[in-house]
Amino acid sequence: MAIEPILSARGLVKRYGRVTALDYADFDLYPGEILAVIGDNGAGKSSLIKAISGAVTPDEGEIRLEGQQVQFKSPMEAREAGIETVYQNLALSPALSIADNMFLGREIRKPGVLGSWFRMLDRPAMEKRARDKLSELGLMTIQNINQAVETLSGGQRQGVAVARAAAFGSKVVIMDEPTAALGVKESRKVLELILDVRSRGLPIVLISHNMPHVFEVADRIHIHRLGKRLTVINPKEYTMSDAVAFMTGAKAPAEPVAA
């Protein structure tokens, strides 16, 4: 591929005591694509994702965002650099409203004295942006953006979390098992949402155990095995059983890395 990857990692190593979670792992995400990351339990997927989302600092290796080397010490720093993560537990505050949740940690203050002296939140502006974002993603017919998140269904909560990531993620959105806790219909809704986010030009890293979902939406599939990238496959050229075979070591990929 002639295009430069937007996010890449080379030779990442992460050890926890005597366990090597990442063993010189590589990673590449190209602009505008959905890259699925799959791997067996314990293959080091989570460590890889944590390293690129800033949740852990790798012992060795380098991460580049748009060609610039970056070193995230916390998820906050990754967020500031434009990498948003939708966590499996969603990281929403149940008792707060949809709007409050979307802006949690980066609230908008009123202009002028009210904002600078009295630190007053600009509720109307936050509510408007939250509503715009949710309807832009074709998400919901919202009646009350001030509804507490705990009164929403699982799919709706996922929608709020994805909308938050899409609203603020300027470069990359990482989604950790977005359909794991959802029913069939709600999963479909979330998959549409993922494609919607991509159509907005944001590349997505999708971590999932659900092979049908991965093969349906991913442009490329990164297969992680024994702490490193085993191969990257095109879902159109391989079957789900091939992917599972690679993932579990039942079969070796034809070429080492088909990028």
Next chain:
Amino acid sequence: MTEAQEFERVLDESDKNVASFEHSDISFLKRAQHFLHSTPAAVPLIVLVLAIIIFGLTIGGRFFSSYTLTLILQQIAIVGILGAAQTLVILTAGIDLSIGVIMVFSAVIMGNCAITYGLPTPIAIAIGMGTGGLCGLLNGFLVAFMKLPPFIVTLGTWSIVMATNFIYSANETIRDADVDAQAPLLHLFAVSFRLGTAVLTLGVIAMVLLVLALWYILNHTAWGRHVYAVGDDPEAAKLSGIQTKRVLLAVYTISGVIAAFAAWVSIGRNGSISPSAAVTDYNLQAITATVIGGISLFGGRGSILGTLFGAMIVGVVSMGLNMLGADPQWKVLLTGVLIIAAVAVDQWIRKVSV
């Protein structure tokens, strides 16, 4: 639309309204639950109004006078202010058992600085406030950075501060007359003015203003939303980019400062400054007001206005029973019932869902 897979084909005919917010056939009880969920101060307000009506009907005009009602406010000023401090801490899913003794210790420090050491009164007050803040900071540090449970931390500092208070002061009371003569500013919050038969002290006004200010901060500033988020789900708050440790540290410190402010108000109300006031259960009264006010002990839920109503409920009940000539133990009994009822209602409201 993504291309559906084989097993999902049938979904085309299915109901597509998964993620809409429509409500239909909601029973009255459900609607009440929703209303209370979004308006947490409503329950204590309703109870308060009911209590006033019931005692007004049984006692008559004597109770229903503005004199009696404002007297109740004077009696609850200290507990109301301490309850406000307690509310901040409980909103973060913590508890502060030490604020009662922090208040007494701060009062003793203020009194000693102003009268025994002869420092200018404003400086004595600032030192007292600083003492309260430092005690709170210690609590906050132990909770946020040492990750010790708030109950244990403040149980410990409760004893530590109480003992320090007695050792330092040698249990000597500073007399009312001495305070008046040398540091009248310490009695500032006893200043009262009349509106007809209503008597308001500056202490009452301070309590109301403090609660209103905290209400504004909790509901209309980012920091306030962070306090709720930390109490609600600390892990989610952290992942959302909130510096949870700093929020906790600030909450406990502010709680200490407010306790010291309550100390200043209490000097006005009590006249003298007595270290042995530390044995009074101000602390439990503040927790009672907070819980009756609908602040969830599990954190993240409730409105600080509820705490004010909760303190008023306790005040109204004890005044009402007093005027009826009932045994004071009835007040204690009724308070216990209210606490359990408040927590039961809280649990019910928390179960709200679509």
